[in-house]
Amino acid sequence: MSRKTPKRLSSEDEALWRKVVEKATPLTKSRPKPTPTATKPHHAPEPKPKFVPQPFTIGERAGSSETKAPAAKHAPAMDRKAFTRMKRGKLKPEARIDLHGMTLAEAHPRLLKFIHSTHADGKRLVLVITGKGRTRPDDEGPIPSRPGVLRRQVPDWLTRPPLTALVLEVTPANLRHGGEGAFYVYLRRSR
Template sequence: MTRRRLTSDEIDLWRKVVEKAERLHPESTSSSDARPLPMPKPKPVKAPKPRVEPFSLGQTAKAHPVRHDLKPALAESLESAKVQMDRKAFTRMKRGKLKPDARIDLHGMRVDTAHPALTRFILSAQASGHRLVLVITGKGKTKPDDGPIPTPRGVLKHQVPQWLRMPPLAQAVLQISSAHISHGGDGAYYVYLRRTR
């Protein structure tokens, strides 16, 4: 709150009161000027300069963010699988040099009809003495929008390798691999069968 200045009338009134009043301590010196003291000017306070440590942009950032790849891609898991068959035959098969003995086309089938059809085909092919068969699944339809959670393209394309690794087909299958482009590429699988005993 700021102090207001006295007017000239107030100063004259104060002087009259001072002349008629008796001093309590007459030995102290009196000041003839009864005007109020001027307001003291505030001293400027210098704020200390903030000390800034030298830095470079991004110095505390992590080098590479960790990717949350919980499930490897289907092609990667098939390629990383250990080769169970003859290495030369596997190389020829991957290059499309081996001709499949039989084939099954699962295009357009639903999961509930494709699974029994695949089971019948693999077991009968093994019983017939076939070694290399081709399972055509198709690449799957592309959707206009995957949404926030991407879903794998092609239900049969992802289900067939799992079915081939589960009983009763696991005992008949020796090797699963993606087909060469001449036999369908990503939309088909080579299935190398075990010999019947």
């Protein structure tokens, strides 16, 4: 089979076509008037530049060199649709623990026990309430303490052993479930 070549307009037909185009009113005003002889040359899209890791030395802090790699967005380890529903507060937590007012020494073993027991019960989404922390007006010493010790420490505990085998995702809770003072913890399926 051979390809058919497109027919070209004769000079009379082309002149007639131009008269028709000049008298026609466009449906939308944003379209430019077509010119039958003007064609754009076809260009292949430029390939995306490949990521080239920057040289580093062992012991160097991340981001201390002049050129920084762009920060990657957090890709959830769980189903994207469920992750979006969870972030919007549409999923209801199956269990919750409140660590308000506890010290780090009290909160850590209680959190471990809670995560292990809810995972053993087959629950998937739990809410860990840490509170936002408070600022003390009398804490104006030479080394000020940062508020929210539990709020900073709990996500770290959840992403380290022995809980990494049980926890699939940790993300701040929606306002309806505590906002900045709580975390959604999505657990892996129990075997």
